[in-house]
Amino acid sequence: MNRRDALRSLALVTGGLVLVPSCDFSQEDILEAYDRLKVTPSMKSLLAKIADTIIPPGEIKGAADLEVPDFILVMVNDCLDENAQKSFMNGFNGFEDYAKSKSGSAFGELDNKQREEVVLTGLQEESEDKNELRAFLGTTKRFTVQGFLLSEYIQTEIKPYSLIPGDYQGEVLISSLNSEKING
Amino acid sequence: MANFNIDAKQDRTYQAIVIGSGISGSWAAKELCEHGVKTLVLERGKDVKHIKDYPTTNMLPYEFEHRGQITEEVRKENPVVSRCYAFREDAQHFFVKDKEHPYVQEKPFDWIRGYQVGGKSLLWARQVQRWSDFDFDGPARDGFAVDWPIRYKDLAPWYSHVEKFAGVSGNKDGLPQLPDGEFLPGYPLNVVEKHFQHQLKKHYGDSRHMILARCAHINGNFDYYAQQGRAKCQSRNLCQRGCPFGGYFSANASTLPWAEKTGNLTLRPDSLVHSIIYDEEKGKATGVRVIDRLSKEMEEFYADVIFVNAAALNTNLILLNSTSNRFPNGLGNDNGLLGKYVAFHNYRAGVSADYEGHLEYTTEGGRPTSGYFPRFRNLEKQETDFLRGYAAGFSANRGPYADQNGIGMELKENILNPDKWGPWRIGSHMMGETIPKESNYVALDNSLKDEWGIPQLKINVDYDDNDEKMIKDYLEQTSEMFEKAGFVNIRTRDDHRAPGLDIHEMGGVRMGKDPATSLLNGDNQLHSVPNVYVTDGASMTSTATQNPSLTYMAFAARAAHHAMKNL
Numbered sequence: 001m002n003r004r005d006a007l008r009s010l011a012l013v014t015g016g017l018v019l020v021p022s023c024d025f026s027q028e029d030i031l032e033a034y035d036r037l038k039v040t041p042s043m044k045s046l047l048a049k050i051a052d053t054i055i056p057p058g059e060i061k062g063a064a065d066l067e068v069p070d071f072i073l074v075m076v077n078d079c080l081d082e083n084a085q086k087s088f089m090n091g092f093n094g095f096e097d098y099a100k101s102k103s104g105s106a107f108g109e110l111d112n113k114q115r116e117e118v119v120l121t122g123l124q125e126e127s128e129d130k131n132e133l134r135a136f137l138g139t140t141k142r143f144t145v146q147g148f149l150l151s152e153y154i155q156t157e158i159k160p161y162s163l164i165p166g167d168y169q170g171e172v173l174i175s176s177l178n179s180e181k182i183n184g
Numbered sequence: 185m186a187n188f189n190i191d192a193k194q195d196r197t198y199q200a201i202v203i204g205s206g207i208s209g210s211w212a213a214k215e216l217c218e219h220g221v222k223t224l225v226l227e228r229g230k231d232v233k234h235i236k237d238y239p240t241t242n243m244l245p246y247e248f249e250h251r252g253q254i255t256e257e258v259r260k261e262n263p264v265v266s267r268c269y270a271f272r273e274d275a276q277h278f279f280v281k282d283k284e285h286p287y288v289q290e291k292p293f294d295w296i297r298g299y300q301v302g303g304k305s306l307l308w309a310r311q312v313q314r315w316s317d318f319d320f321d322g323p324a325r326d327g328f329a330v331d332w333p334i335r336y337k338d339l340a341p342w343y344s345h346v347e348k349f350a351g352v353s354g355n356k357d358g359l360p361q362l363p364d365g366e367f368l369p370g371y372p373l374n375v376v377e378k379h380f381q382h383q384l385k386k387h388y389g390d391s392r393h394m395i396l397a398r399c400a401h402i403n404g405n406f407d408y409y410a411q412q413g414r415a416k417c418q419s420r421n422l423c424q425r426g427c428p429f430g431g432y433f434s435a436n437a438s439t440l441p442w443a444e445k446t447g448n449l450t451l452r453p454d455s456l457v458h459s460i461i462y463d464e465e466k467g468k469a470t471g472v473r474v475i476d477r478l479s480k481e482m483e484e485f486y487a488d489v490i491f492v493n494a495a496a497l498n499t500n501l502i503l504l505n506s507t508s509n510r511f512p513n514g515l516g517n518d519n520g521l522l523g524k525y526v527a528f529h530n531y532r533a534g535v536s537a538d539y540e541g542h543l544e545y546t547t548e549g550g551r552p553t554s555g556y557f558p559r560f561r562n563l564e565k566q567e568t569d570f571l572r573g574y575a576a577g578f579s580a581n582r583g584p585y586a587d588q589n590g591i592g593m594e595l596k597e598n599i600l601n602p603d604k605w606g607p608w609r610i611g612s613h614m615m616g617e618t619i620p621k622e623s624n625y626v627a628l629d630n631s632l633k634d635e636w637g638i639p640q641l642k643i644n645v646d647y648d649d650n651d652e653k654m655i656k657d658y659l660e661q662t663s664e665m666f667e668k669a670g671f672v673n674i675r676t677r678d679d680h681r682a683p684g685l686d687i688h689e690m691g692g693v694r695m696g697k698d699p700a701t702s703l704l705n706g707d708n709q710l711h712s713v714p715n716v717y718v719t720d721g722a723s724m725t726s727t728a729t730q731n732p733s734l735t736y737m738a739f740a741a742r743a744a745h746h747a748m749k750n751l
Binding site for chain 1: 242244245246249250251253254255256257371372373374375377378418419420421422544545546547548549550551588590591592593595596597599600601603605
């Protein structure tokens with residue numbers, strides 16, 4: 001079974017659980033697709049909310065629409081070393097408490113503006129005891145941007161990628177470039 | 185039964201055997217087959233057919249699970265090959281993994297290998313600068329290694345021969361240290377690269393140059409290359425995946441299919457050469473012992489002439505492992521120098537900078553090459569406290585980037601519409617000549633063997649004081665040139681990489697005039713076993729500063745024609 005199928009079937013099994021707000025993750029299944037991390041479906045759903053806060057849906061799709069949360073976890077699971085994984089997971093596990101300490105309620109209960117404030121504040125934390133939180137949010141932001149820009153949707157429908165970039169022009173006036181704006 | 189054996193032996197007999205199907209072996213095979221010679225090409229790795237076996241060639245960025253990145257597990261298991269710039273998710277299947285083919289590092293050496301039909305010709309950087317007599321005269325003038333038995337004039341027609349067929353794009357620059365060749369139209373330099381060119385002229389007159397690097401890409405004469413089934417380079421810059429257009433030269437796209445078309449080629453993948461068979465009565469090599477990669481069974485093949493093109497260090501290994509009563513220390517090794525005087529290119533240093541001029545301009549599209557800075561040090565005469573000199577790559581780049589501060593809709597719109605323009609980014613990397621020394625050697629390990637029972641190679645190669653002085657000079661001179669060109673924020677680096685990562689290892693079976701001090705003669709024949717030719721990197725007496733593959737191709741074609749005179 002490949003990773004996506006595994007995820008899909010797990011989502012079926014645990015679909016109901018995802019909607020139940022819970023602080024006690026120990027009752028939930030661990031998503032097997034990310035075998036080096038201990039991530040539950042509700043954590044993944046929280047990650048989707050964070051990713052959507054970083055790149056929200058609008059005129060065009062946002063991070064969660066494009067399976068960016070899965071991409072983030074795949075990259076953390078497969079491409080980060082153990083130390084970076086540990087910081088990411090510790091920051092991840094502490095995030096809900098951090099959100100509550102900043103806003104008074106669970107992240108999922110905040111409106112978009114409040115969510116943005118929590119994530120932005122978290123990214124800008126400077127104290128040492130927030131290192132892991134900052135690592136978690138920084139890594140999440142980095143992979144959200146990468147996963148969004150390099151998604152099939154963006155690369156085919158919004159900014160089509162070409163395998164053939166065209167002949168080299170070494171002296172192009174920037175003022176002559178087509179600068180039609182893509183609205184988010 | 186006796187007849188059966190004779191038949192079986194005849195079935196395994198060819199006129200020529202070429203060991204290795206990479207850049208030099210495929211050239212020997214192409215020349216031999218084209219002239220009617222029944223040729224067996226032995227390749228230790230799996231078959232890679234042009235286009236059909238390029239699994240990632242047309243994949244889009246989002247089709248790579250890790251968007252091109254190597255996973256931590258692969259990186260940890262393969263520390264050596266992971267250091268190679270081209271070992272990424274899209275081309276990792278063309279590289280040897282550390283564990284599969286161990287070797288002994290008496291000193292750190294990053295040995296980068298490609299075991300498949302076509303070898304590293306699928307993966308190379310495609311830079312093809314001719315060597316000149318400043319290079320071939322080098323050892324004699326400066327008193328190191330031994331005198332080359334040939335000069336530029338001996339190789340010049342063969343450079344032309346291989347350039348025309350392989351397809352080389354470039355400009356005629358008229359520089360004695362980098363002779364012009366048979367060039368297809370060159371790619372453009374950009375406005376800042378041209379600026380640097382003019383600044384060098386202004387500050388250094390005719391003594392220093394920056395030119396367009398010549399590259400093995402098709403950029404003209406399209407009907408001619410269509411005969412090979414190859415087309416114009418599309419500047420995809422995805423070369424390491426294998427090119428469906430055959431836009432750059434690889435054995436897979438060019439020389440091997442050409443050889444195959446003659447009906448004279450037998451290509452045998454999964455065939456590791458254990459050793460070369462030497463017949464003492466006949467006083468020559470008569471064939472090779474081959475181990476099937478998969479079944480591990482040994483078989484023999486026979487031929488009148490044998491070309492060893494296994495890639496520099498593996499060519500050394502095969503010859504060292506080819507022992508007999510006559511040659512107890514390796515084939516042709518009467519003087520004990522086989523495996524010694526290995527050298528490489530010093531790639532340790534680089535300089536980067538910014539340029540805040542021409543800010544109204546950028547570039548568009550792609551090109552498969554960049555700028556090149558030919559050697560200027562110690563060219564006409566010795567003028568520094570180190571021997572020889574260095575070439576360097578040079579490029580200027582610019583593109584828009586996005587403000588990635590913030591989050592939310594602001595970030596989303598910023599990254600979809602990158603509109604920030606920083607300065608031009610300037611980069612240069614050094615390619616230094618290293619001096620072959622007896623103390624830089626490869627040898628067979630006494631006890632360790634690989635999965636097929638072949639002794640592991642131990643490698644003992646290091647930098648020396650000359651290299652350190654050269655790095656210092658490159659950093660100083662490049663910084664000075666950058667400063668004079670008005671570049672700012674100049675940063676120098678020495679990454680202290682191990683030798684090997686340049687993937688330009690050479691020597692061990694050097695050419696020379698005297699059998700007492702060299703292994704090969706001026707026609708690339710082993711002095712004492714003249715029906716064995718070595719025409720890959722192992723044969724190099726010195727390293728010059730230019731990327732060496734073009735020179736291996738020229739030597740291979742030249743030696744093949746020499747061999748055919750005696751068939």
